[in-house]
Amino acid sequence: MTTSAQAQALGGQVAAASDVVVTPVTTAAQKKAFIRFQYEVYRALPHFVPPLEMDRDNVLDPKKNPWFKFGTAQLFLARRGGKDGHIVGRIAAIEDPRYNDFHGTKTGWFGFFECVDDVGVARALFDTAEAWVKARGLTTIMGPASFSSNGEWAFLADGFDKQPAIMMPYNPPYYLTLTEACGYAKAKDLWAWEIDVQGGAPEKVVRIAEKVKQREGIVMRPANLKDWDNEVRRIKDIYNSAWEKNWGFVPMTDEEFDLMGKELKLVLNPKLVLFAEVKGEPVAFCITTPDANQAIKKANGRLTTFGLPIGLVKMLLELKRIKQGRLIALGIKKEFRKRGLDSVLMLETVRVARELGWWGGEIGWTLEDNDMVNRVIEVFGCKKYKTYRVYEKSLAAAGLKN
Secondary structure, three states: OOOOOHHHHHHHHHOOOOEEEEEEEEHHHHHHHHHHHHHHHHHOOOOOOOHHHHHHHHHOOOOHHHHHHHHHEEHHHEEEEOOEEEEEEEEEEEEEEHHHHHOOEEEEEEEEEEEOOOOOHHHHHHHHHHHHHHHHOEEEEEEEEEEEOOOOEEEEEOOOOOOOOOOOOOOOOOOHHHHOOOOOOEEEEEEEEEEEEOOOOOOOHHHHHHHHHHHHEEEEEEHHHHHHHHHHHHHHHHHHHOOOOOOOOOOOOOOHHHHHHHHOOOOOHHEEEEEEEOOOEEEEEEEEEEHHHHHHHHOOOOOEEEOOOOHHHHHHHHHHOOOOEEEEEEEOOOOOOOOOHHHHHHHHHHHHHHHHHOOEEEEEEEEEEOOOHHHHHHOOOOOOEEEEEEEEOOOOOOOOOO
16 A cells, blocks of 8 residues: 555555546446546647547447457546546556467556556556456556557657657656556567658668669569558568567457558558569568648547537648658568668668658657667667657566456
8 A cells, every 4th residue: 555655755646445436438428538538637738649539439449440359458437536426547458369379478458548646546547457357367467558569559758848659659757657656667668769861861871772772682662552452461461470579569460450551541651651572572661651640639639629620621731731750660571681671661761751851750669679670770860769668567466366
């Protein structure tokens, strides 16, 4: 039990056990409140980008999110003053059988965590999620994840003074303090890098990349939107091969990949979806998408207001002005790794981005201990400017009983 003195040191207040009630989300109204609570927590944070309510609703909808074909999750709300009291926090408890089958683990997840600056509320939320996970025979809990590493995951650990790039999380700094106060420890850090493409790539990198292209017989090409469904299939084949040994990775199903492809098609520029081919076979790809968060922020979470498409209009106008992006994925087939294809793909990305008049943007995320990838990024003059953190906790050590 945390004392009042400890709570004060953490910057929060301890709530009496009877003062905070955590209940499962079971109705449409409760789900809407679950989604809307995030906007209340972040109201005063200028760099927060309110996600579209429609998108969050779809992510949490078992009928629209293919993750639910194999995964299970329960949403919870924390209220102060009884089950009808004021909402002060939320969390999801998650089981992903595909992750556990792939890694041979018994891991559950927490996600969608939002909380007032109160360690008592945080403890009530985590205790509830841990009990749900433990009841399913799982021995470790990790997070945050929405619902896996294929979506938004991790807490922002530094870089709070900058707006998040598309599909990257943002949170108040005190979330890390609350999480650690509840017994969680760092599992892994993820890094995001800032790149300025206006100066081009270093001359040495250009020379090396050209030699690699000639030596390997690499032909670069952009994506063909008229053949997009097949292009998505080609990306999936490389993706599931390229990341198979990565920490935290879980293969995407065909349905998950198809949904991601449809969503990306709405915002991407096909010139920045690049394939490297050898003898006509795609062996690597690189996807850089415009940072649509610049436009999404204009909508303030809603496409319509009083029945009028005010948010949508603001978004569409801002989309035309975007001059920055995020390199969200770069994958190379196993047999073509360590041949310099990553430099070739990044060099072509820089070239195309400059032609489009972009200033630069973000590369990320990368694992903190993926030295080979991180060195390549550094060679291009990129600066590590944000850190994200995934936490874990042993449920056996937590003293939970079956």
